[in-house]
Each structure stands twice: as structure tokens, then as C-alpha cells.
Amino acid sequence: VVPFRTLDDCRRILAAADGARSALVLGGGLLGLEAARGLATRGLATTVVHPREHLMERQLDPAAGAVLAGTLAGFGVTVQLGVSATGVATDANGVRLDLADGRSLHADLLVLSCGVRPDTALAQAAGLTVRRGVVVDDRLRTSDRSISAIGDCAEHDGVLTGLVAPAWAQAQVLADVLTGTDPLARYRPRPVVTRLKAAGIDLASMGDAAGGEPGEELTFADPARGTYARLRIRDERLIGAILLGDNPAVGTVIQLFDRGHPVPTDRRALLLGRALGAVGATPAASPALMPDAATVCQCNTVSKGALVRSWRSGARTVDAVVAATRAGTGCGGCRDAVSGIVAWLSQAESVEVTR
Ligand SMILES: Cc1cc2nc3c(=O)[nH]c(=O)nc-3n(C[C@H](O)[C@H](O)[C@H](O)COP(=O)(O)OP(=O)(O)OC[C@H]3O[C@@H](n4cnc5c(N)ncnc54)[C@H](O)[C@@H]3O)c2cc1C
Incomplete structure (x- = not known):
């Protein structure tokens, strides 16, 4: 039974997965699903147990959760929803997870990814x-x-x-x-963009994606192909979005959301990921077309402009650009984009030199 928190935990999970045939993952949030997908990739029959009625309920609506469960099933991950775990026992045969509905599930390995709680004891003791x-x-x-x-x-x-x-x-x-640089600085939370980092599953969710605030609603679902898209718009701006499955507009949607720019009149380009009408769905397909203000690294809020500036200041390799900007040092999901921008800058420079 291993929690999923630190690098050492990851090493323990890998060691336990070696030779194991089945795994249980407790928690169907972002991290639990990333762990489950990783275990399934290693050939383990994997079951996710989640107490809520749909997966990733903090980022997804029920329809998206259902499409995601279907996608996971295609990768060998089954899902038990709406049931809490009541107990864990281990013996020589592996792990037994008892559920609130009276059933017990058995596996060689159990990964715990059911939420974290700040350790506040020190702060409490300090009053x-x-x-x-x-x-x-x-x-x-x-x-x-x-x-x-x-x-x-x-x-x-x-x-x-x-x-x-x-x-x-x-x-x-x-x-x-x-x-004292800015004594009047105040923390104002910004809506976050979260992406599931699991091989073969493209999922981005941002802002008030699951609904709550009033606004214009657009949805498209094609469960058989693992595709679901939902856009929530108010005053011509995105206030939330879910994009699941291959949707080439994902970069555009994230940029529009991040920068609070107006959405195109023909919303289908974003919803379906096709270039319709005036707005191309993939303006970020080439770094040259990407606006300087576009955020490349969501974790560390590093823009394309910041990457270009670090290059101009002398960083000439991906590692040097990463060291100078911190891009790619969070979840690592943008490493390919950073490499692409560095390659584009190198190429542009060699063309300049040739000329
Ligand atoms: C598996 C996993 C994957 C994640 N993936 C992502 C992701 O893709 N994107 C994302 O944005 N976030 C992700 N997160 C969340 C992200 O890691 C945290 O939000 C982030 O690390 C929080 O930083 P922190 O400095 O507040 O806390 P932490 O990174 O937890 O650092 C706290 C540090 O304080 C130390 N500490 C605790 N108590 C004491 C003490 N009494 N004295 C001294 N030191 C102490 C701890 O050892 C630790 O080193 C992930 C988290 C996990 C577990």
C-alpha cells in the first residue's frame, strides 16, 4: 500500500508494480488517474475506486467524466464510482480493499491518491x-x-x-x-488550467468548467471516439472549458482563456477543433505564429516572450533556457513546446547567419 506523493513513493510504486498483475488506485482525481494510466501501461489490470459519482469532479462535469471513464476502459483501467473505501488489509496474497457497499476488491498493489491535507500542527502550536x-x-x-x-x-x-x-x-x-519592491502587492487568485498528463489521453480543463456561474454554453460529445468539449462563455470571453480527446484547438482555447480575449463569432472552431471561418484553430502550430504573451509553461507562468528573451540573453540550449526561465520544471508537460521554440530560434538564427 503506497501513497502517491514523493519521488520515493514513485520508486516504491514502480518496485511494487514489477511482477504485480493487478493494482487498485484509491481516488479518481487528476493524480489517481495519472497513476492508474501508468500502472495499466505496465500491464497491470488496474481499478480506480472513487467515492464520487464521476471522475475528476473538481475539473469535469458528469458527461466529461463518463467519456473519460470510457477512454480509460480502452486502456485497461476500470472504474468503481460512488463508493467509499472503509478498510484496507494486507496479507501474503496482496491487498484487500473493503468498500462501503459490502464488497471487497483484491489486488497485488494499492496506490493511495485520495487527497492531501496541510500539516498544520506547527502553525497551530504557534497560535x-x-x-x-x-x-x-x-x-x-x-x-x-x-x-x-x-x-x-x-x-x-x-x-x-x-x-x-x-x-x-x-x-x-x-x-x-x-x-518593499511593491508594498501594495496583493494576491489575487487566477483561474487555473489543469491538464491530465496520461499517455494517450488529452484532457484540459480550465476555470468554471463544470458550470455554476451563468453564461453561454456549448457542448459537443462523441463518446464512441472519446471526445467531449464544453465551452462556457460570458461577455464574449471564456469563463471555463473542458476539452477531452484530440482537439487541435486546445492551445487556442487555453490562450483565449488565459488572456481574456474575445472568442470568435463562430464558436465551432474551438468546440470542434477545426478551422472554420476567420479563426484558425491552431495559431500556435508554429512558434512564429504564437503571440509573445502566450503562456507556454502554465505551472511557472512562462510566456513565449520570456523564452525568446532568455535566448537573446545567451541561453542557447533547452537546458539553458529552462534554467533561465523555470519553464518545464513544474509538471514538465510543456517540455516539447519549449524544445520546439528553442529549435525554432536556432533555426531562425542559422538562417540569419546564412544570409
Ligand atoms: C504526484 C504529484 C504530482 C503533482 N503534479 C502536479 C502538476 O502536474 N502540476 C501542478 O501544478 N502541481 C502538481 N502537484 C502539486 C504540487 O506538487 C504542489 O502544489 C507543490 O509542490 C506545492 O508546493 P509547496 O512548496 O507549497 O509544498 P511542497 O512541495 O509539499 O513542499 C513543502 C516542503 O516542506 C517540507 N516540510 C514540511 N514540514 C516541514 C517542517 N516542519 N520543517 C521543515 N520542512 C518541512 C516538506 O518536506 C517539503 O519539502 C503534484 C503533486 C503530487 C504529489
Whole structure:
């Protein structure tokens, strides 16, 4: 029974998976599904147990969750939804997971990915205000003004973040306040873009994707092909989106969402991922066409412009650009895009030299 948290945990999971034939994953959130897909890739019959009625309920609506479950089934991952685990036991034959409906599931390995809770004991002992996390204000100050908190342990406006990008945003504000660079800096949470990093599954979810806020709604579902798209629009701007399955418009949708730009009149280009009418669905297909302000690394909020600037300042390899900008050092999902931009810059430079 291994939690999925640290690099050492990953090594333990790999060691346990070696020679195992079946695995259970407790938790059908982003990380649980990434773990499940990885285990299935290694040939293990994998079952995800999730207490909610659909997968990734923080990022997806029920229809998207159902399409995703179908896609996972195609990769050998089965899903048990709407049932909690009540107990775990291990013996020489492996692991037994008891469920609230009276059933028990058996496997060689159980991976725990059922949420994290900030370890607030130290803050509590120090007399700081603690709810689910260490409570901070817009300046990231705790209830003791000489103590600040950022990242996964901090609770701002009732929200625990649990992602790299908001932690960096908080770090920036705190640094500005502490150094006096900008004493008026305030942390304003931005809607996040999350992407599932599982081989063969393209999934991006952003903002108020599952609904809640009023707005224009567009959906397209083709479960047989593992495709689902939902756009939520208000005042001609995206307030949320889910794109599951191969959709070439994903880069465009993320850019429009990030930058708050108006969506095209013909929304089908975004929904279906085809170039219709005036707006091409893949303006980011070549780095040359990508606007400088386009965010390449979502985790560390690194734009194409920042990558180009680091190149011009002397970083000449992917590693040097990464070291200079931090792009690709979060989830790593943008490494190919960073490599593509570096290759494009090298090529552009060699053309210049030839001329
Ligand atoms: C498997 C996995 C995959 C993830 N993938 C992504 C992803 O793709 N994208 C994304 O944005 N986020 C991802 N996350 C979330 C991301 O890792 C966290 O949001 C981020 O690490 C939070 O940073 P942090 O500095 O607040 O906390 P942490 O990274 O948890 O760092 C806290 C540090 O404090 C140390 N510490 C704890 N207590 C004490 C103490 N008493 N004294 C001294 N040190 C102490 C800990 O050892 C740790 O090193 C993932 C998380 C996991 C577990």
C-alpha cells in the first residue's frame, strides 16, 4: 500500500508494480488517474475506486467524466464510482480493499491518491489561525503579521490551492511585499488550467468548467471516439472549458482563456477543433505564429516572450533556457513546446547567419 506523493513513493510504486498483475488506485482525481494510466501501461489490470459519482469532479462535469471513464476502459483501467473505501488489509496474497457497499476488491498493489491535507500542527502550536490550512490574507500574512505562508499549506479566502502556479504567484506577491519592491502587492487568485498528463489521453480543463456561474454554453460529445468539449462563455470571453480527446484547438482555447480575449463569432472552431471561418484553430502550430504573451509553461507562468528573451540573453540550449526561465520544471508537460521554440530560434538564427 503506497501513497502517491514523493519521488520515493514513485520508486516504491514502480518496485511494487514489477511482477504485480493487478493494482487498485484509491481516488479518481487528476493524480489517481495519472497513476492508474501508468500502472495499466505496465500491464497491470488496474481499478480506480472513487467515492464520487464521476471522475475528476473538481475539473469535469458528469458527461466529461463518463467519456473519460470510457477512454480509460480502452486502456485497461476500470472504474468503481460512488463508493467509499472503509478498510484496507494486507496479507501474503496482496491487498484487500473493503468498500462501503459490502464488497471487497483484491489486488497485488494499492496506490493511495485520495487527497492531501496541510500539516498544520506547527502553525497551530504557534497560535496561528488554522482552518483547513494556515489562514492568510491578500498579503499572504498569517494571523501573526510577522509570519507569512504560501503554497499548499496556505488557505486564502477559504481556498487551498494544491498546484504549482498559484504557489509561484503567492511567492511573487510575498517577495514584493517583504522586499518593499511593491508594498501594495496583493494576491489575487487566477483561474487555473489543469491538464491530465496520461499517455494517450488529452484532457484540459480550465476555470468554471463544470458550470455554476451563468453564461453561454456549448457542448459537443462523441463518446464512441472519446471526445467531449464544453465551452462556457460570458461577455464574449471564456469563463471555463473542458476539452477531452484530440482537439487541435486546445492551445487556442487555453490562450483565449488565459488572456481574456474575445472568442470568435463562430464558436465551432474551438468546440470542434477545426478551422472554420476567420479563426484558425491552431495559431500556435508554429512558434512564429504564437503571440509573445502566450503562456507556454502554465505551472511557472512562462510566456513565449520570456523564452525568446532568455535566448537573446545567451541561453542557447533547452537546458539553458529552462534554467533561465523555470519553464518545464513544474509538471514538465510543456517540455516539447519549449524544445520546439528553442529549435525554432536556432533555426531562425542559422538562417540569419546564412544570409
Ligand atoms: C504526484 C504529484 C504530482 C503533482 N503534479 C502536479 C502538476 O502536474 N502540476 C501542478 O501544478 N502541481 C502538481 N502537484 C502539486 C504540487 O506538487 C504542489 O502544489 C507543490 O509542490 C506545492 O508546493 P509547496 O512548496 O507549497 O509544498 P511542497 O512541495 O509539499 O513542499 C513543502 C516542503 O516542506 C517540507 N516540510 C514540511 N514540514 C516541514 C517542517 N516542519 N520543517 C521543515 N520542512 C518541512 C516538506 O518536506 C517539503 O519539502 C503534484 C503533486 C503530487 C504529489
